[in-house]
Amino acid sequence: MRQSAPLTIINGELVLPDRTEKGAIRVENxxxxxxxxxxxxxxxxxxxAKGKLVAPGLVDFGVFAVDKPAFxxxxxxxxxxxxxxxxxxxxxxxxxxxxxxxxxxxxVHPLAAATKGLEGRELAEIGLMKQAGARGVATGRRWxxxxxxxxxxxxxxxxxxxxxxxxxxxxxxxxxxxxxxxDMATRLGLPSAPAEAEALAVSRDIALAEMAGARLHLRxxxxxxxxxxxxxxxxxxxxxxxxxxxxHFMLSDLATAQFRTFAxxxxxxxxxxxxxxxxxxxxxxxxxxxxxxxxxxxAEDKRLPFSDAEPGMAGAETLLAMALTLVRDDAIDLxxxxxxxxxxxxxxxxxxxxxxxxxxxxxxxxxxxxxxxxVDSRKMEATAGNTPFDGQPAQGRALALFKxxxxxx
Amino acid sequence: MTSTRSPQASAGLxxxxxxxxxxxxxxxxxxxxxxxxxxILYLLDEAEQWVDxxxxxxxxxxxxxxLTIINAFFExxxxxxxxxxxxxxxxGADVVNMHAAQSSVKKGETLIDTAIxxxxxxxxxxxxxxxxxxxxxxxxxxxxxxxxxxxxGQHEHPTQALLDALALRHAxxxxxxxxDDFTGLTVTICGDILHSRVARSNVLCxxxxxxxxxxxxxxxxxxxxxxxxxxxxxxxxxxxxxxADVAMMLRLQTERMEGQFIPSAREYHHLxxxxxxxxxxxxxxxxxxxxxxxxxxxxxxxxxxxxxDRSIITRQVEMGVAIRMAALDVLTRRTRGVDGWRENxxxxxxxx
Numbered sequence: 001m002r003q004s005a006p007l008t009i010i011n012g013e014l015v016l017p018d019r020t021e022k023g024a025i026r027v028e029n030x031x032x033x034x035x036x037x038x039x040x041x042x043x044x045x046x047x048x049a050k051g052k053l054v055a056p057g058l059v060d061f062g063v064f065a066v067d068k069p070a071f072x073x074x075x076x077x078x079x080x081x082x083x084x085x086x087x088x089x090x091x092x093x094x095x096x097x098x099x100x101x102x103x104x105x106x107x108v109h110p111l112a113a114a115t116k117g118l119e120g121r122e123l124a125e126i127g128l129m130k131q132a133g134a135r136g137v138a139t140g141r142r143w144x145x146x147x148x149x150x151x152x153x154x155x156x157x158x159x160x161x162x163x164x165x166x167x168x169x170x171x172x173x174x175x176x177x178x179x180x181x182x183d184m185a186t187r188l189g190l191p192s193a194p195a196e197a198e199a200l201a202v203s204r205d206i207a208l209a210e211m212a213g214a215r216l217h218l219r220x221x222x223x224x225x226x227x228x229x230x231x232x233x234x235x236x237x238x239x240x241x242x243x244x245x246x247x248h249f250m251l252s253d254l255a256t257a258q259f260r261t262f263a264x265x266x267x268x269x270x271x272x273x274x275x276x277x278x279x280x281x282x283x284x285x286x287x288x289x290x291x292x293x294x295x296x297x298x299a300e301d302k303r304l305p306f307s308d309a310e311p312g313m314a315g316a317e318t319l320l321a322m323a324l325t326l327v328r329d330d331a332i333d334l335x336x337x338x339x340x341x342x343x344x345x346x347x348x349x350x351x352x353x354x355x356x357x358x359x360x361x362x363x364x365x366x367x368x369x370x371x372x373x374x375v376d377s378r379k380m381e382a383t384a385g386n387t388p389f390d391g392q393p394a395q396g397r398a399l400a401l402f403k404x405x406x407x408x409x
Numbered sequence: 410m411t412s413t414r415s416p417q418a419s420a421g422l423x424x425x426x427x428x429x430x431x432x433x434x435x436x437x438x439x440x441x442x443x444x445x446x447x448x449i450l451y452l453l454d455e456a457e458q459w460v461d462x463x464x465x466x467x468x469x470x471x472x473x474x475x476l477t478i479i480n481a482f483f484e485x486x487x488x489x490x491x492x493x494x495x496x497x498x499x500x501g502a503d504v505v506n507m508h509a510a511q512s513s514v515k516k517g518e519t520l521i522d523t524a525i526x527x528x529x530x531x532x533x534x535x536x537x538x539x540x541x542x543x544x545x546x547x548x549x550x551x552x553x554x555x556x557x558x559x560x561x562g563q564h565e566h567p568t569q570a571l572l573d574a575l576a577l578r579h580a581x582x583x584x585x586x587x588x589d590d591f592t593g594l595t596v597t598i599c600g601d602i603l604h605s606r607v608a609r610s611n612v613l614c615x616x617x618x619x620x621x622x623x624x625x626x627x628x629x630x631x632x633x634x635x636x637x638x639x640x641x642x643x644x645x646x647x648x649x650x651x652x653a654d655v656a657m658m659l660r661l662q663t664e665r666m667e668g669q670f671i672p673s674a675r676e677y678h679h680l681x682x683x684x685x686x687x688x689x690x691x692x693x694x695x696x697x698x699x700x701x702x703x704x705x706x707x708x709x710x711x712x713x714x715x716x717x718d719r720s721i722i723t724r725q726v727e728m729g730v731a732i733r734m735a736a737l738d739v740l741t742r743r744t745r746g747v748d749g750w751r752e753n754x755x756x757x758x759x760x761x
Contacts, residue, residue: 186635189562189606305547
C-alpha cells in the first residue's frame with residue numbers, strides 16, 4: 001500500500017515536538033514533506049481536520065498480541081510485540097514472520113526473546129534475530145533471576161546496540177503472588193508479594209546495565225521506590241528508560257475488589273500512594289513511555305478464581321484516552337503526552353516516526369481530545385474485552401488514522 | 410415496617426429485627442464481610458432453636474423436606490462436610506455430597522461448567538468449599554440458588570466464625586454474662602494468620618460484635634496491613650495473651666506454604682504453643698478455642714485442649730451443626746415461600 005497522491009491535512013491543531021500550533025501538514029511518498037502553514041498544492045488529496053488535533057500515530061511499546069482492529073481504534077500505527085508468543089520469538093524465522101505480519105497498515109516491530117524459550121537461562125540467537133528484524137530484546141513476562149545470565153545478556157545486547165526490555169519483579173519474592181501485599185490482598189486472602197519486589201529487581205537491573213553499558217528499558221515501573229531508583233540512575237547518566245501502562249496511573253489495588261480478574265495484571269496493581277508516584281514520575285520525566293501492554297484474554301483465562309486467572313488487560317483502545325486524562329489533570333501537556341505515546345517509544349525502536357517532522361514517516365492520527373465515550377468490555381474491537389476500565393467514562397478518540405500517508409481508519 | 414421477635418428460648422433474651430427477609434436480605438452467605446452486625450446477631454439467634462433441638466433425643470424436623478442441598482467440596486474436608494451434611498439431614502433435606510478432588514477440577518472453564526451443571530440439577534442450596542479465594546463468589550454468580558461458602562482459599566469461612574461466636578456466647582452465658590455480644594471482650598487469635606480464612610472471618614465477626622481482637626503470629630505468617638481490618642497484630646505470644654479473655658489457636662497450614670516459614674514444629678511450640686504455663690498470662694478463667702483439626706503438642710498442649718472448664722473446642726463443633734442449620738433454614742425461606750421472605754430481594758440491601 002503506497003501513497004498514490006500527495007496528501008495535505010488542513011485546519012489541524014498540530015502536535016509538534018516542541019509546541020502545538022494551528023496549521024497544515026503535507027505528506028508525499030509516505031513521508032512528511034512540510035509542516036506548518038503550507039496550503040494544499042494542486043492535485044493534493046485534502047483532509048480537513050476541522051480544528052482537531054493532528055498528532056503522530058501512537059507507537060505502542062510492548063504488546064502481547066497483534067490485534068489490528070484494536071490498534072487502529074486506539075490510533076496506534078506501530079507496535080513493538082513482546083516475545084511471549086506461542087511459540088516464543090526466540091528464533092530468527094519467527095521474528096521475521098512477525099515483523100511482516102501487520103504490513104501495510106500496521107507496522108509490527110518484534111522484540112526478540114532474550115533467552116531460549118524465555119526460560120531465563122541460555123541466550124537466544126539475538127544477533128540473527130536482529131538481522132531478521134528484531135528491534136530490541138525482551139525478557140518476556142518474567143524477570144531473569146540469574147544475575148550472571150542477565151549481565152551476559154546486557155553485554156551482548158550492548159554490543160549489538162539493541163535495547164534490553166526487562167520485566168522488573170524479583171522472582172523469588174514475587175513467587176506465585178497475584179496481588180501486592182497490603183490491606184486489599186489481606187482482605188481478599190490473595191497470595192501477595194511486597195511492592196519492594198519491584199525495587200529489588202530494578203536496582204539489580206540498573207546495576208548490571210550500568211556495568212555493561214547497555215540500554216535498559218524497564219517496561220513497567222509502578223512503585224515509588226523503584227521510580228526513585230530510576231530517577232537517580234538517570235541523574236548519573238545510566239542509559240535507562242522506564243515505561244508504564246495506564247492501569248498503574250489510573251487504578252490502585254482497590255480495583256481488584258470482588259475478585260475482578262480484569263484487574264489482575266502483572267505487575268499487580270499497587271497502593272494509591274504508588275499510583276500517585278507514577279503520575280509524578282510521568283510529570284517529571286522519570287517515566288519515558290506510556291504503552292498499552294495489550295493482552296486480550298478470553299473467558300478461559302479470566303473467568304476463573306482470581307489467583308488462577310491469567311494476568312493482563314486489553315489496553316490498546318483505552319491507551320489514548322487514559323493518557324489524555326493526564327493532560328486534563330495538568331500532570332503533563334499535549335506535547336509531552338505524544339512524546340510518551342509516540343516519540344520516545346519510536347526512539348527506543350530506532351524507528352523513523354513518532355514526531356511530526358519533515359522527513360519522518362507519515363504516521364498521523366487525527367484526534368478529538370474531548371470526545372466522550374464509555375468503555376464497554378462487551379463492545380470492544382479487541383479480540384477480548386478484558387479491560388479494567390469497563391464501564392468507565394473516557395474522553396478522547398482517534399477520528400482518522402494515516403499510515404505512511406494512506407488513510408487506514 | 411413491623412418487626413418480628415426471634416425465637417430465643419434458651420437465653421430469655423430478645424432482640425428485635427426487621428420483618429421477614431429484611432432481617433437477612435442476602436441470597437447467599439459468602440462472607441462475614443458482607444454482613445451487618447444485626448444480620449450476624451440474627452443468624453446467631455436463629456441458631457439457638459437448633460442448639461436446643463440438637464440436644465433432644467429426636468433431632469429431626471421436616472422443615473426442608475423435599476429440598477435438595479448439594480455439598481460441593483473442591484478441597485478436602487472432614488468435619489465441615491460432615492457438619493453441613495448432618496445439618497441438612499436434620500432439617501429433612503435431601504443432601505448430596507460431591508467430592509471434587511482439587512486436582513481434577515482445578516482448571517479453566519471446568520469450575521464454571523461445574524457450577525452450571527449443579528445449577529441445572531436444580532439444587533435448592535449449594536454449599537461450596539474451594540481452595541482459591543473468591544471461587545465461591547464466582548460460582549454464586551453462575552447459579553440461581555442460594556450459595557453457602559464453606560471456605561474459599563484464604564478469604565473467608567463465615568459459618569466457622571458464626572459457630573465460634575455462638576460457642577463463645579454460650580460459654581459466657583454459663584458464666585453469668587448477660588450480653589449477647591462481645592463488647593469489651595479481648596480475644597487473642599494465634600497461629601498461621603496469613604493462610605487462615607478462619608482468622609479473617611473471625612476478625613470481621615468478633616469486631617462487629619464488639620470484641621477487641623489481637624492477632625499473633627511470626628512476622629512471615631502475619632498478613633500485611635491487617636490493622637486495617639480492626640485487629641491488633643503481635644509477634645510475642647506472651648504479650649498477646651496478657652489479660653486476654655479468650656485464646657483461639659490456629660494450626661499451621663503447611664499445605665498452603667511455599668517455602669519455609671517455621672524452622673521446626675518444636676521451635677514453633679516453644680514460641681507460640683499454648684501451654685498451661687502460658688495460659689496463666691491470660692485473664693483468670695480465660696476460654697480456649699480451636700477450630701480444628703488440632704495438632705496437639707504444636708500449637709496447643711493436650712492438657713490445655715482438654716480442660717473441661719476452660720476449653721470449649723468440642724462445643725464449637727456442636728454449635729457448628731446448629732449454625733449451619735440456621736443458615737440453611739434462613740437461605741431457603743424464599744424458595745419455601747415462608748411469609749415475608751417471598752419477595753424478590755435481588756435489588757439487594759436497600760434497607761441495610
